[in-house]
Amino acid sequence: MxxxxxxxxxxxxxxxxxxxxxxxxxxxxxxxxxxxxxxxxxxxxxxxxxxxxxxxxxxxxxxxxxxxxxxxxxxxxxxxxxxxxxxxxxxxxxxxxxxPREDVRDALCTLGAGIDDLPAGALVGTGSPRRAAQVLALRPDLRVEGIRGNVDTRLGKLHDGFDAVVLAAAGLSRLGRLDDATELFAPEAMVPAPGQGxxxxxxxxxxxxxxxxxxxxxxDADTRAAVIAERAVLQVLEAGCAAPVAAHATVDGATLTLHARVVNTAGTLALNETASGPAAQAASVGRRIGHTLLGRGAGRLMGGTP
The missing domain is CATH 3.40.190.10 (Periplasmic binding protein-like II)
Structure with a gap:
């Protein structure tokens, strides 16, 4: 067959x-x-x-x-x-x-400097508004520009005027190129995209x-439950992958814990919510967080309102 x-x-x-x-x-x-x-x-x-x-x-x-x-x-x-x-x-x-899920983290790729060591005004490339917003939240003195292309093309930007690029660690790992990552952001510092990895x-x-x-x-039941919860946040917020919305769920036994974040495009304001519940009710946990974020003004942040 x-x-x-x-x-x-x-x-x-x-x-x-x-x-x-x-x-x-x-x-x-x-x-x-x-x-x-x-x-x-x-x-x-x-x-x-x-x-x-x-x-x-x-x-x-x-x-x-x-x-x-x-x-x-x-x-x-x-x-x-x-x-x-x-x-x-x-x-x-x-x-x-x-x-089963790969590494959920985002990877900073540079010619040697970590996020804290980049000089003020350094140019960071990413094709993701979510990553861009969270980079600026971590380092508001950096500049961020959009980039496209495959992994080689994006890493090549490091020799074409960019001081750093941010990529998904999962993609680098699957290509056997995780060594190209200078720093892996903790999921709490840069919350991944729903379903990342x-x-x-x-x-x-x-x-x-x-x-x-x-x-x-x-x-994989645990991975499916995690991504169901994360994507339920997106569904409630009516946001696509172009919105600066992040969500990361983990499953421990029968319990699922979900952390979601909405950031304005300038990285100056962020809303965070965390909740736990039965993994079997993953969608419910995600919807609950999504509605809480909406009630706190997530719609205005996604629209870029300062």
């Missing part, structure tokens, strides 16, 4: 998808099923549009083309970085598995149960 796994063609996307493909093949072999997974490269608007993605990313620019390919039977399953997926899951597509595997609900159940077996 051969499965076609749809993925973006970037090095990181291919690396992540290749990891999942090998895990699926191993899980199938453990069940006595002869199964191979081949990668199918799908081009997305975000791969060909070199403009800023801050507006486009709100509609899932890296997701829609892949999902269209799945529904058109050009592939059998998809792998995404979960933080890129819109919070509303389409009825015609099943989120079959959320494998997690992957999602999507299939059609009517997929052949013989292989679909193999895919579903890769699901």
């Amino acid at each position: 051969k499965l076609r796994l749809g993925t973006r063609a970037s090095e990181l996307a291919r690396t992540q998808s290749g990891m999942v493909a090998r895990d699926i093949e191993a899980a199938a072999a453990a069940r006595g099923i002869d199964l191979t997974v081949e990668l199918v490269h799908i081009t997305t608007e975000g791969d060909v549009n070199r403009a800023s993605l801050v507006g486009l990313s709100q509609t899932g620019v890296f997701v829609n083309a892949l999902r269209d390919a799945l529904l058109a039977d050009e592939c059998d399953l998809l792998v995404h970085s979960l933080k890129d997926i819109p919070v509303e899951q389409p009825a015609e597509i099943e989120l079959a598995a959320v494998p 997690a992957l999602s595997i999507e299939i059609r609900p009517d997929a052949d149960p013989e292989w679909a159940d193999v895919v579903r077996s890769l699901d």
Whole structure:
């Protein structure tokens, strides 16, 4: 049996998808099923549009083309970085598995200096408004500019006028390049994006149960509960990945603890909320925090009001 796994063609996307493909093949072999997974490269608007993605990313620019390919039977399953997926899951597509999460932290990459050692006025590059706002909250004397491109392109900015770039530690780790990180921010200092470090595997609900159940077996209950809680915050706030909204949940036994943060774009004001509850009620915990943040004025912060 051969499965076609749809993925973006970037090095990181291919690396992540290749990891999942090998895990699926191993899980199938453990069940006595002869199964191979081949990668199918799908081009997305975000791969060909070199403009800023801050507006486009709100509609899932890296997701829609892949999902269209799945529904058109050009592939059998998809792998995404979960933080890129819109919070509303389409009825015609099943989120079959959320494998165990990678490092959730953000990584500062420089030519040697840590965040506290960068000179005043140093230029920091990031494509994420959430990271930009939190960098400015930590160091209001720094300058932040948006950047795009793959990991190599972004790291190359260090030799092209930038003093630092901020990337996801998970991506560096999966590429075997975590040594390129000068400093890993504690999640309390720079709260990650909802779903950061997690992957999602999507299939059609009517997929052949013989292989679909193999895919579903890769699901990690604790990771799924954590990302459900984090994304519930986004859903209540009606925010996409372009908004400076951060959320990080951990699961200890049956208890889930969630920390969410909303920062204005200047990094001068931040709202923080933390709550705990049963992991089995992860969405409820996330919604509760989301409504509390709304009541405290999160809407105005997301709109950039000082």
